[in-house]
Amino acid sequence: MARIIMHLDMDSYFASVEQQATLSLRGRPIGVTGKPHEHSIIVAASREAKRYGVKSGMASWEARHLCPSLTLVSGKAERYIAITKRFLSILKRYTPLLEVFSIDEVFMDVTHEAARYGGPVSMARLIKDEFHEALGRYITCTIGIASNKAFAKLIAKRHKPDGIGKLRDEEIPSLLEKIPVAEVCGIGRRIEMRLTKVGIHTLGDLGRAPGWYLKQEFGVYGLFLKEIGQGRDPTPVVPYTTVASVKSVGHSKSLPPRLRSFDLALLVLRGLCDKVGRRMRKLGYVGRTVYFGFRLGSIGPHYGKQITLPFSTDDGETIYNACLATRQKMAIHTPSISQVSVSVRNLSEKRCLPAYLLEEDQRRERLNNAIDRIRDRFGESAIITGETLLFKAIPEHVGGFSQGEEWEF
Amino acid sequence: MEFMCMKKDLVFGVKLASYALGSRSGMPILSGLKMETKGNRLHISTTDLERAIRCEIPIENNVNDETAVLNGTVLSQIAAHLPQDEKITIRTDSQDGTVVKLRCGEAMFDLPTLPAEDYPKIPSLPEKKIAVIETKRFHNSLDQTAFSSLKAAETTRLSLTGVDIVLKDNALKMIATNGYRLALKKLEAKEVLEEGEYLIEASVLTDLDRVLSQLEADTVELYKGEGQLFFQASGTTFMAKTIAEEFPDFDRVIPKENQISLVFDRHALLDALQRIEITAAEESGAVVFRATDEESAVQINSSSKDKGEAAERVRLKKVPSGTIEISFKAEYLIEVLKRMASTEIALWLSATDKAGLVEPYGDKLAAEDEGFLYVCMPVRSSS
Numbered sequence: 182m183a184r185i186i187m188h189l190d191m192d193s194y195f196a197s198v199e200q201q202a203t204l205s206l207r208g209r210p211i212g213v214t215g216k217p218h219e220h221s222i223i224v225a226a227s228r229e230a231k232r233y234g235v236k237s238g239m240a241s242w243e244a245r246h247l248c249p250s251l252t253l254v255s256g257k258a259e260r261y262i263a264i265t266k267r268f269l270s271i272l273k274r275y276t277p278l279l280e281v282f283s284i285d286e287v288f289m290d291v292t293h294e295a296a297r298y299g300g301p302v303s304m305a306r307l308i309k310d311e312f313h314e315a316l317g318r319y320i321t322c323t324i325g326i327a328s329n330k331a332f333a334k335l336i337a338k339r340h341k342p343d344g345i346g347k348l349r350d351e352e353i354p355s356l357l358e359k360i361p362v363a364e365v366c367g368i369g370r371r372i373e374m375r376l377t378k379v380g381i382h383t384l385g386d387l388g389r390a391p392g393w394y395l396k397q398e399f400g401v402y403g404l405f406l407k408e409i410g411q412g413r414d415p416t417p418v419v420p421y422t423t424v425a426s427v428k429s430v431g432h433s434k435s436l437p438p439r440l441r442s443f444d445l446a447l448l449v450l451r452g453l454c455d456k457v458g459r460r461m462r463k464l465g466y467v468g469r470t471v472y473f474g475f476r477l478g479s480i481g482p483h484y485g486k487q488i489t490l491p492f493s494t495d496d497g498e499t500i501y502n503a504c505l506a507t508r509q510k511m512a513i514h515t516p517s518i519s520q521v522s523v524s525v526r527n528l529s530e531k532r533c534l535p536a537y538l539l540e541e542d543q544r545r546e547r548l549n550n551a552i553d554r555i556r557d558r559f560g561e562s563a564i565i566t567g568e569t570l571l572f573k574a575i576p577e578h579v580g581g582f583s584q585g586e587e588w589e590f
Numbered sequence: 591m592e593f594m595c596m597k598k599d600l601v602f603g604v605k606l607a608s609y610a611l612g613s614r615s616g617m618p619i620l621s622g623l624k625m626e627t628k629g630n631r632l633h634i635s636t637t638d639l640e641r642a643i644r645c646e647i648p649i650e651n652n653v654n655d656e657t658a659v660l661n662g663t664v665l666s667q668i669a670a671h672l673p674q675d676e677k678i679t680i681r682t683d684s685q686d687g688t689v690v691k692l693r694c695g696e697a698m699f700d701l702p703t704l705p706a707e708d709y710p711k712i713p714s715l716p717e718k719k720i721a722v723i724e725t726k727r728f729h730n731s732l733d734q735t736a737f738s739s740l741k742a743a744e745t746t747r748l749s750l751t752g753v754d755i756v757l758k759d760n761a762l763k764m765i766a767t768n769g770y771r772l773a774l775k776k777l778e779a780k781e782v783l784e785e786g787e788y789l790i791e792a793s794v795l796t797d798l799d800r801v802l803s804q805l806e807a808d809t810v811e812l813y814k815g816e817g818q819l820f821f822q823a824s825g826t827t828f829m830a831k832t833i834a835e836e837f838p839d840f841d842r843v844i845p846k847e848n849q850i851s852l853v854f855d856r857h858a859l860l861d862a863l864q865r866i867e868i869t870a871a872e873e874s875g876a877v878v879f880r881a882t883d884e885e886s887a888v889q890i891n892s893s894s895k896d897k898g899e900a901a902e903r904v905r906l907k908k909v910p911s912g913t914i915e916i917s918f919k920a921e922y923l924i925e926v927l928k929r930m931a932s933t934e935i936a937l938w939l940s941a942t943d944k945a946g947l948v949e950p951y952g953d954k955l956a957a958e959d960e961g962f963l964y965v966c967m968p969v970r971s972s973s
Contacts, residue, residue, distance in 0.1 A: 533873040
């Protein structure tokens, strides 16, 4: 029996959530950023802004240039997470085979449920209606239906916004010839370049390429490419319930061009580590492995290294020191760091650790607890480290919605 | 360079020196073993910059006092597999000294030398002798403390990777901690000539201990260097770099008013813990002790999600003076019980969230356990 896979993708998600929330933003071109300043990056553009060519990932000055009437809105992560939780609770009633792919994308295997709703298309229509009721008129989604994940996603993309696209298996062969390889989720720039070099441009080309060649060139991934090229994608929908709640806690931050010095990056990093520690303490977790990563230049490569500490920690400064230790391992001294990120993995519950024996550790724990209590009561910025204060003193320069942020649902 | 020596002497010297061979990829010269002929003695030295060993062996027919650096690993392997022959001859082969010939019976090796001028200078033995201790006691003390240090390839807290050596009042204290437990041993010294505190990496001291065990010397002398501590016994010198960090204030973490004592037969507790640890939760390794002031026994439990549960009643030598429930990481108790020798031990407790103190107990206290105590923090509330 052929599978019926749905790919549900929210349209201009963050932007439409903002428009739904604020009357004055409706019908206007808006761009959601970290902070509404010159150097921040657009993380989502409303459909009105997209008409001017504004795209996510664009610097806001560039977006302004394309669309002078653009309104910049600061992103509010909590708000989007709340809406995502709301629509996921609706979808869970339709099928248990639900894979949360990102904050605004979901895969569903509805092979067994579709018939009950009069087929996948009317099922999709029902879902959209229910979204309309629960989320509001401005928050819309597009649903792609196919017999596998990759093509459900492809067909959804072709029916944006606010659409329903169904791809029948008979239509796949002719479609393959039209779709460039880069359009498939998972085929990045570098793989695209390697394929283009040997004359593979469309999915059709990919399907005709000899399997042994793809295998030799890309390993196991080559076999996946071959399948995709023939219109197949055997990847299953991994149910949302099997995804562990928290595997890591991390934050990242983009640096505006004027401030891409190593010292500033470290300053920002210090603040991020503090935030990570705070969140871990809220969750009651400690972690042993600290990952520190950074990006060079605006589109440059991402470097990162991890270090496993002798004992788990939830202390921002310990995490920061661990980052510094990985930095020594990398031995990269570059002026053009455009993004820093830190995450703590290898998590366990704090109550599993013995209590601290040494006064210095006990003092730090008491300090962190006191800071947490102050922040719980007076807000996150009520008390910050000296380094972070330096970094907060120049907020007009620092923007960028924390893209590397990891979501929990 | 040209001399002859007894096989057993060279094997002995090379083996001793190999404990300080370096392996850092950035400095290949540290993989070298330095040989210097001086009259009828051969000086052998190695260093990885953290530690250094210098020893000497007797030689014959020395033609000239010279120096050569050979690959230490290769030499160790050769020393371990030499044929049944009494004597070895070593001779520089080429004019420029780049190859050394080693001959033992019918076996011949041509060994390339490393540039002797690149070999780091090892500080010489300082004049200031600060203490003399018995090697047997030192060995025993190190065994009872070093295991408590932080064992880590990567850490931001160097001070915890060390064993702190405190010389005071004609005694030596050795202390090690990983931040959750601490071992302290006080041993009498033969002499303390100058008081002081030295922090040395546990693994370096363990190597020193191995060297000392080869030497069969009764005592070892301590010398104070600049940023190093030197140990000398039977003509062999071991240099250990001190860690330039402050060791935590150990005295304040030792509980002084723990009222509840649980007195166990050491073997009985050790056996029980090794059983109960099997089903301890993976993440915490915790076992729960429950004692009441009504019964001379402790109930020890563990449970984990996937491995199951265990419970055992372990007899006490007397009824405890209070009621308590407390969790410990089983490993932390097992490790210390294994390293003690007394028949009876006491676990002194005060509260569920306060440190426990392990000490040898009773009149039949083993000599090895004298001056030993161990502090262990409980696992945070398992509720």
